[in-house]
Structure formats: structure tokens, C-alpha cells
Amino acid sequence: MFYLVGLGLADAKDITVKGLEIVKNAEKVYLEAYTSILTVGKEALESYYGREVILADRETVEQLADDLLSGAVESDVVLLVVGDPFGATTHTDLVLRAKQAGIEVGVVHNASIMNAVGCCGLQLYSYGETVSIVFWSDNWKPESFYDKICHNSQRGLHTLCLLDIKMKEQSVENLIRGRQIFEPPRFMTTQQAAEQLIAIYKRRTASSDGKGDSSDDEAAADQNLFTDVTEESLAVGVTRVGSDSQRIAAGTLQQLADTDLGDPLHSLVVVGHMHCLERDMLRQYAIDVADFDERTKHVKE
Numbered sequence: 610m611f612y613l614v615g616l617g618l619a620d621a622k623d624i625t626v627k628g629l630e631i632v633k634n635a636e637k638v639y640l641e642a643y644t645s646i647l648t649v650g651k652e653a654l655e656s657y658y659g660r661e662v663i664l665a666d667r668e669t670v671e672q673l674a675d676d677l678l679s680g681a682v683e684s685d686v687v688l689l690v691v692g693d694p695f696g697a698t699t700h701t702d703l704v705l706r707a708k709q710a711g712i713e714v715g716v717v718h719n720a721s722i723m724n725a726v727g728c729c730g731l732q733l734y735s736y737g738e739t740v741s742i743v744f745w746s747d748n749w750k751p752e753s754f755y756d757k758i759c760h761n762s763q764r765g766l767h768t769l770c771l772l773d774i775k776m777k778e779q780s781v782e783n784l785i786r787g788r789q790i791f792e793p794p795r796f797m798t799t800q801q802a803a804e805q806l807i808a809i810y811k812r813r814t815a816s817s818d819g820k821g822d823s824s825d826d827e828a829a830a831d832q833n834l835f836t837d838v839t840e841e842s843l844a845v846g847v848t849r850v851g852s853d854s855q856r857i858a859a860g861t862l863q864q865l866a867d868t869d870l871g872d873p874l875h876s877l878v879v880v881g882h883m884h885c886l887e888r889d890m891l892r893q894y895a896i897d898v899a900d901f902d903e904r905t906k907h908v909k910e
């Protein structure tokens with residue numbers, strides 16, 4: 610049988626009792642190590658579970674899926690996933706492949722950032738589409754996440770922004786030369802995410818002010834369908850959710866761009882329409898309480 614076991618969000622002890630029993634009895638236990646991380650490493654899991662855990666990077670999971678699954682025909686194979694197994698799109702594919710190969714699949718759920726983000730006080734029912742904000746490079750600066758956030762905001766909905774993780778990145782030179790040398794892992798911070806959102810807003814505002822040529826203006830007009838996320842927009846940074854060092858900070862995107870929230874992992878929520886209870890919860894985490902009160906005085910009791 611092939612098991613996907615959710616590990617929860619913080620450390621080794623966040624596994625469920627059901628998950629731990631499966632882990633202890635399985636033939637092989639892999640840890641999916643590229644869509645998310647815990648605050649502890651593989652060794653801490655091995656010591657708590659009392660057994661070997663094999664690190665599975667993107668290649669192992671995506672290219673060697675057949676090998677991973679073939680072991681599950683005769684015996685129990687476990688893939689540990691940080692958060693909930695279905696909190697990342699990647700794992701649905703594995704379930705389909707296993708089922709096509711006639712292998713039975715078991716899933717043990719756990720807390721996910723998709724629901725634990727409720728800790729900031731914004732109601733889970735009032736979120737729109739979740740977006741992923743990716744690291745920009747010199748010649749690749751996608752903006753589609755910005756439009757989705759604006760679209761949610763226009764409907765009064767909050768947006769959970771998951772922030773990019775680069776676990777096994779190769780420099781262009783190493784890639785071209787085929788050298789298996791990898792850069793240190795990188796995790797996007799709420800500061801970087803806020804800066805990218807502000808940069809998109811500023812770029813679009815500048816191009817719609819007539820600084821570009823007419824074709825640029827048309828493109829800008831298209832893109833400017835939704836321009837309501839600005840440096841003044843309210844947002845919340847939630848970091849290391851579920852751990853003892855969890856932090857929540859609420860303020861404008863500019864205030865968040867100026868606030869260091871520490872070690873990974875980070876997520877950002879762009880605030881939509883707030884109920885007064887949501888406002889009261891969020892106020893506890895305001896970076897600047899007086900400024901927060903001024904910006905939210907329209908929220909009715």
C-alpha cells in the first residue's frame with residue numbers, strides 16, 4: 610500500500626498518532642523535501658519515529674515515481690509530506706499514478722497552512738483563490754499573481770499568498786556545464802513578497818502615466834483592469850505557523866516590506882473586506898496600532 614502521511618507544520622511531534630503507527634510499520638519511509646519544510650530536519654524525525662527516513666527531492670518524487678510506487682505493490686511505502694498531503698498540487702498526481710497501477714492508496718491528513726492561516730483572525734470562509742508568489746530573476750518577472758490578488762480584493766475576499774521555495778537550484782553556468790552543483794536553499798520572505806507586489810503596482814502606474822509607447826499603453830490598460838493592490842493595501846505576514854516562534858504582523862504592504870519577520874517559512878495574506886471581529890483579531894498584530902486604527906475605522910461594529 611502507498612501512504613501519503615501529513616506531518617503538520619512545525620516539528621516531529623506534529624505527526625498524528627495514526628500517521629506515526631503507519632510510519633513505524635512501513636517497509637520504506639520517504640520525506641518529500643521540496644514543497645515545504647518543518648522547523649526541524651530529517652534527523653529529528655528519525656530520532657522521534659525511531660526509524661530511517663529517506664530524503665526525496667523533486668527528481669525522486671517526479672521522475673522516480675514508478676520506483677517509489679513499485680515498492681508499494683508488495684509492502685507499505687510512506688511518503689511524508691509537510692503540512693497536509695493535498696496542501697500542494699504535486700501529490701494528486703502520485704495518487705492518480707498509484708491508482709492507475711492498481712496500488713491501494715492511504716492518506717493521513719494533518720494541519721496545512723491552508724487552514725492554519727486562520728491564526729491571524731481572518732475568516733477562512735472569506736478567502737478567494739490562493740496564489741503563489743515566485744522569486745523574480747533578472748529576465749523573468751511574472752505578474753499573474755498580482756491580478757489574482759486584485760481580483761479577490763475586488764470581490765472583498767482575502768488572498769493567501771504562498772511564497773516561493775528554491776531547494777535545489779543550479780546556477781545558469783552549472784546548468785549549462787551539466788555540473789550537479791546546487792545553490793543553498795532560498796525561501797521567500799514576506800518582505801520580498803511585499804516588495805514585488807509594490808514593484809508591480811508602481812511599474813503599471815508608471816506605464817499608464819504615458820511613459821511608455823502606445824502599444825505599451827494598451828498592454829498596461831489590459832493589465833490595469835485590477836490596480837487596487839498598492840503599497841497602502843492592508844496585509845498580514847504569518848511566519849513559522851504552528852511553531853513556538855510563530856509570528857504574525859499586520860500592516861500596509863509598505864510596512865511589511867520594512868519589517869523582518871525572521872526565519873522561514875513565511876506566507877502573506879492580502880486583506881479583503883473585514884468583519885469587525887476580524888479587524889479586532891488582526892489589530893493585536895498591528896505593526897503600527899494607531900495607523901491600523903485609522904485605516905480600519907470604516908469597519909462597522
Ligand SMILES: C[S@@+](CC[C@H](N)C(=O)[O-])C[C@H]1O[C@@H](n2cnc3c(N)ncnc32)[C@H](O)[C@@H]1O
Binds near residue numbers: 723876
Ligand atoms: C507549496 S506550499 C505547501 C503547503 C503544505 N503542503 C501544507 O499543506 O501546508 C509551501 C508554502 O506554504 C507556506 N507555508 C507552509 N508552511 C508554513 C508555515 N508553517 N508558516 C508559514 N507559511 C507556511 C509557505 O509560503 C511555503 O512556501
